[in-house]
Amino acid sequence: MPIIKLPDGKTLEFNKAVSGKEIAEKISKSLSKQALIMTVDDELKDLSYLINNDSSVKIITPKDSEGLDAIRHDTTHIMAMAVQELFPGTKIAIGPAIKDGFYYDFSRKEPFTLKDLEKIEKKMRQIIEKDEPTKREVWERKKAKEHYKKIGENYKVELVDSIPEDQEVSVYYHGKWYDLCKGPHLSSTGKIGKYFKLTKVSGAYWRGNSNNEMLQRIYGTSWPSQKELDEYLKRIEEAEKRDHRKLGKEMDLFHFREESPGSVFWHEKGWSLFQKLVSYMRKKQDQAGYKEINTPEILDRSLWEKSGHWEKFGENMYTSETPDEKIFAIKPMNCPGCVQVYNQGLKSYRDLPLKMSEFGKVHRYEPSGALHGLLRVRAFTQDDAHIFCTEDQITEECLSVTNLILEIYKDLGFENVILKYSDRPEVRVGEDQVWDKSEAALLKAVKASKLEYSINKGEGAFYGPKIEFVLRDAIGREWQCGTLQVDLNLPERLGASFVDRDGSKKIPVMLHRALFGSLERFIGILIENYSGKLPFWIAPLQVMVIPVSEDFDTYAKEVNQKINNIGINSEVDLKNHNLNYKIREHSMAKIPLLLICGKKEVDSNTVTIRRLDSNKQENMEVKTFLKKFAALNRAPSN
RNA sequence: GCCCUUGUAGCUCAGCUGGUAGAGCAAUUGAUUUGUAAUCAAUAGGUCCGCGGUUCGAAUCCGUGCGGGGGCACCA
Incomplete structure (x- = not known):
């Protein structure tokens, strides 16, 4: 005599073993029509499964x-x-x-x-x-x-x-x-x-x-x-319409070619976008107390042997041989170079935490099948930084990195961020006790961030555990971008130290962090998120000034000059095409603002604004325009 | 790297079973002087991805290399 408990709390009693089909029929005709399978005490079963004992049953329909x-x-x-x-x-x-x-x-x-x-x-x-x-x-x-x-x-x-x-x-x-x-x-x-x-x-x-x-x-x-x-x-x-490879071509941002698979040839507009992001991050990092450095792209093999990269990462490294037969590696990561900068001069505990940032271009020989537009390349620029600190400072520094990353994502329109925490992989350097410490400190920071997180067992870097910042874009896709890694191994391998309060020499902890991860990849994500319609402050070409006819070329040129003078990227379209044609052309090129100049505008010293994705017309004095858009020409948080 | 697929003008693409290439857009020139998503006309434009083979003859068939795309594996 099984008693069947339903999800709404009701119970049904049967005088013999009962199937899901019979239960569904008993509940309602419409449910029995939709019923596909069921769960019996949370276990998935066929509807034909016979239930003998008292159980909780949920009939599963296509809605589940x-x-x-x-x-x-x-x-x-x-x-x-x-x-x-x-x-x-x-x-x-x-x-x-x-x-x-x-x-x-x-x-x-x-x-x-x-x-x-x-x-x-x-x-x-x-x-x-x-x-x-x-x-x-x-x-x-x-x-x-x-x-x-x-x-x-x-x-x-x-x-x-x-x-x-x-x-x-x-x-x-x-x-x-x-x-x-x-x-x-x-x-x-x-x-x-x-x-x-x-x-x-x-x-x-x-x-x-x-x-x-x-x-x-x-x-x-x-x-x-x-x-x-x-x-x-x-x-x-x-x-598919958002595909950054397609949009990148249409918007004339970059291209790829056979001579260097997986490396970007940046065009003027794409590079402008790239540089805008870099200067924005420079500013953010300045405010957060980072010091920017720069290190060589080619370094002797011996350094990579010391750091462990030669052994653990060698398969992905480009090497070069000089005429005198020396082997150099083209850096796949910035960290060893950064440690060398740290190692110059004696460091005191008073110098810590020391945050050194670097926009470093790295090369990794990725398997050919992995390449994918800007999202997976062989040469890319990391918005990298290494934070040298004491063990006690790890959690706090991790938290401040997390805050910086979240603020930057928010400025760029990504508010939905989750974390992935990864612990020790099978192939790794360092003692297990060291790993225990790093993992615990990082996990503490993860929890303190209060963000949603998941744990990826065994997926950490070979030198330490890591968290990855995953953002959700406008159509719900997830993109792994920033990363934060605790490293208790590399500083020791490369001889980094500081003099502690008691006068003894100690080894600092190193945090590796990247905000976007790869500028190239992030730009790909940005393009797809916005379908190429980038926010005004980041768009490479922000304004197109369009004279209604030849008679207004001079005025349009003047307006264009004034806009450029305040640091907004503007061009004027003097081609012999009609207005409709130009509006269509520049709208498809995804320029945020089109400024129309005709008789009306010349007479009143105004411009008529047409914003991307709107056919409304907005007339404004040139003075007002300059003031208004100068203010909009920077990141929301600045 | 592996499997499948693909490579023709600046772009998007057509070119059947082998007979040395074609459209639209863009470009250039001319006409037009345009008020919110394509004005008209003319001109020019190609190692048909590279190499090798079959054939009287290859963009087309075969082999091979390189690149692109979709996955798999990889993503420190």
């Missing part, structure tokens, strides 16, 4: 994230079934639901083509049409293994092996096709609806290990309704 996952999981099973029917001999590996969709990994000699995807989709629709019931069976572990061995599904054999001993080995059937699967699944193939689409094929290593063979992965997306599917596809399209 578990429901959405179930739909996607079912869709991927149906895809795998379609693939095996269409392409006999194809072996199947794994096929989970993922964010916004699903994938399944296959092993087959011939590559799947986009045409194949169409065929597979068609087959899937046929399978769904048949609406065959999905059934679950529990198999003996041994039977499952032998069975899969017999039919040559070697990936499934491995998967059976990896199921923990205390768990059942279950298999799900739709029609004749079956798959090793933990479940749960919808009750029949027709339940998933028809709102799915196969999106792409790619390679993927078996079990995510690059030593294993490469499988073929087919990705798809699946939703409870046409509306949601359309919305998703629209979202993808919108994201």
